[in-house]
Amino acid sequence: MNDPNRSLYTVSEEEKYCFDLRGYLIVSNVLCPDEIEACNAALDHFSDKIQTLEAGSLSGGSSALTGSFGRRQLTGMLGWPTPYRKPFRQLLVHPVVVSRLNEFSGKGFRLDHGPLLIKAIKGTEGHRLHGAGEPFSPVVAYHQQNSKIYCRGITVAWQLADCGAGDGGFAIVPGSHKSNEPTPNEVRSVEDHLGLVEQPEMKAGDVLFFAETATHGTLPWTADHERRSLLYKYTSRGTARAVGKHFTPESRHGDWINELPREQQALFYGPGVHHGGQLPILESDGETTWVAD
Amino acid sequence: MLAHPAVVSRLNLMCGKGFRLDHGPQFNNAVKGTAGLTLHGSGDPHKPYVAYHHQNRGFHCAGVTVTWNLSTAPAGGGGFACVPGSHKSKFAMPKEVRNCDDDMGVVVQPEIHAGDILFFMDGAQTHGTHPWRNDHQRRSVLFKYASRTANRGGSRPYYKPETYWDEEIVSGMTPEERAVMFGPASPPKTQEVYLTVDPDGTVHLDN
Numbered sequence: 014m015n016d017p018n019r020s021l022y023t024v025s026e027e028e029k030y031c032f033d034l035r036g037y038l039i040v041s042n043v044l045c046p047d048e049i050e051a052c053n054a055a056l057d058h059f060s061d062k063i064q065t066l067e068a069g070s071l072s073g074g075s076s077a078l079t080g081s082f083g084r085r086q087l088t089g090m091l092g093w094p095t096p097y098r099k100p101f102r103q104l105l106v107h108p109v110v111v112s113r114l115n116e117f118s119g120k121g122f123r124l125d126h127g128p129l130l131i132k133a134i135k136g137t138e139g140h141r142l143h144g145a146g147e148p149f150s151p152v153v154a155y156h157q158q159n160s161k162i163y164c165r166g167i168t169v170a171w172q173l174a175d176c177g178a179g180d181g182g183f184a185i186v187p188g189s190h191k192s193n194e195p196t197p198n199e200v201r202s203v204e205d206h207l208g209l210v211e212q213p214e215m216k217a218g219d220v221l222f223f224a225e226t227a228t229h230g231t232l233p234w235t236a237d238h239e240r241r242s243l244l245y246k247y248t249s250r251g252t253a254r255a256v257g258k259h260f261t262p263e264s265r266h267g268d269w270i271n272e273l274p275r276e277q278q279a280l281f282y283g284p285g286v287h288h289g290g291q292l293p294i295l296e297s298d299g300e301t302t303w304v305a306d
Numbered sequence: 307m308l309a310h311p312a313v314v315s316r317l318n319l320m321c322g323k324g325f326r327l328d329h330g331p332q333f334n335n336a337v338k339g340t341a342g343l344t345l346h347g348s349g350d351p352h353k354p355y356v357a358y359h360h361q362n363r364g365f366h367c368a369g370v371t372v373t374w375n376l377s378t379a380p381a382g383g384g385g386f387a388c389v390p391g392s393h394k395s396k397f398a399m400p401k402e403v404r405n406c407d408d409d410m411g412v413v414v415q416p417e418i419h420a421g422d423i424l425f426f427m428d429g430a431q432t433h434g435t436h437p438w439r440n441d442h443q444r445r446s447v448l449f450k451y452a453s454r455t456a457n458r459g460g461s462r463p464y465y466k467p468e469t470y471w472d473e474e475i476v477s478g479m480t481p482e483e484r485a486v487m488f489g490p491a492s493p494p495k496t497q498e499v500y501l502t503v504d505p506d507g508t509v510h511l512d513n
Contacts, residue, residue, distance in 0.1 A: 115501065151454075248490070281326070286324075302311045
């Protein structure tokens with residue numbers, strides 16, 4: 014995969030093998046130093062909008078993931094005024110991304126949410142590992158059939174700073190996108206991960222693709238320099254994680270929907286799981302239908 | 307019918323809680339001599355937005371159609387037909403099966419009575435209609451459901467980027483950038499959501 018003659022804009026059989034096997038793929042040396050600098054400069058311009066999470070909010074009580082600081086993050090880049098939004102819109106449909114997502118998620122793939130900048134200084138906590146093949150999660154499921162990959166949820170993470178071996182940052186259980194047994198708690202907390210958790214080494218300018226259904230998270234950041242990883246969350250064409258602007262029945266169908274009983278209204282919400290608890294859930298015993306408390 | 311307990315109890319099992327009405331209801335009506343409909347849908351090629359999956363005693367049907375039958379469809383009289391088991395097929399459906407010219411005995415037209423409900427995996431299971439041969443009308447009402455995160459055609463009214471996102475997010479985007487900003491929905495026939503990459507790295511709409 015390091016063949017200098019290989020086109021950066023085509024997906025090799027080796028890349029397909031690697032992604033299918035491990036649930037993630039790193040394409041190296043995609044951004045040049047000027048492109049990395051352009052992204053970082055734009056991000057620095059809006060540094061006053063950075064949000065810092067509370068320490069402990071992502072480590073989930075794990076002694077292996079704890080840290081002194083919470084993760085720092087930033088969103089909204091695509092909507093920034095010009096010229097600041099330009100590099101992020103270019104990354105959105107970068108040829109390295111389009112060629113691979115056409116292959117891994119199918120043509121017509123879409124941006125579901127993001128981009129999200131993840132920043133970490135030395136001592137920032139890790140993020141408890143999440144995702145897995147079991148329990149099955151339809152929204153991000155991975156499937157392969159007749160030489161074609163169907164990855165419903167895939168994240169593209171642009172590295173704007175180096176992540177050396179042992180620095181922390183992105184971590185994954187390779188192959189877990191196909192697991193059919195529940196993930197042990199000690200693996201998710203990394204307190205006793207059975208040697209299954211890897212923290213891949215990446216350089217600034219590399220781009221990481223990973224299946225959202227793979228078990229993944231973050232190890233505490235131990236490097237002296239700041240971690241900067243820019244995440245775009247894509248899905249296949251017919252899949253929804255975020256709910257978009259038109260989620261409620263009224264926003265989708267108009268006022269008349271309010272005349273229906275709650276049980277019927279519940280079926281007119283839009284697709285997606287990032288609804289913050291807005292969605293009424295129907296229950297039935299076969300004789301009566303009701304909205305769960 | 308929309309949230310009938312017989313429907314909700316089964317779709318909670320088949321599609322998972324939080325299932326939604328994607329589109330419909332649709333009234334299907336036929337008189338004697340009405341033509342059938344070519345069989346469509348199958349397990350291959352795989353379509354994630356209607357796919358069937360089973361794992362550790364759990365069903366995961368992305369798309370299920372519920373048909374309320376308001377008249378009887380006797381055996382051999384026409385109406386709904388399907389290929390049982392095709393939701394799990396991994397081979398392409400032969401043309402002669404799709405058009406029923408030589409169906410190898412795999413196509414079934416189940417007998418259904420007025421008042422019965424039919425559940426079938428629309429899109430994942432090969433299904434269609436046999437010509438209606440009965441003296442009475444065929445009268446069926448179809449509700450097209452999807453699991454929480456799957457989208458068939460029902461979200462298309464809300465999926466254009468300018469409708470789906472806040473204005474500043476998509477304002478001024480190139481056609482290529484806009485292509486990935488459409489909301490979720492089954493693949494449209496228009497080209498505006500499909501991108502391709504030339505060998506030199508140029509990204510453009512896949513016309």
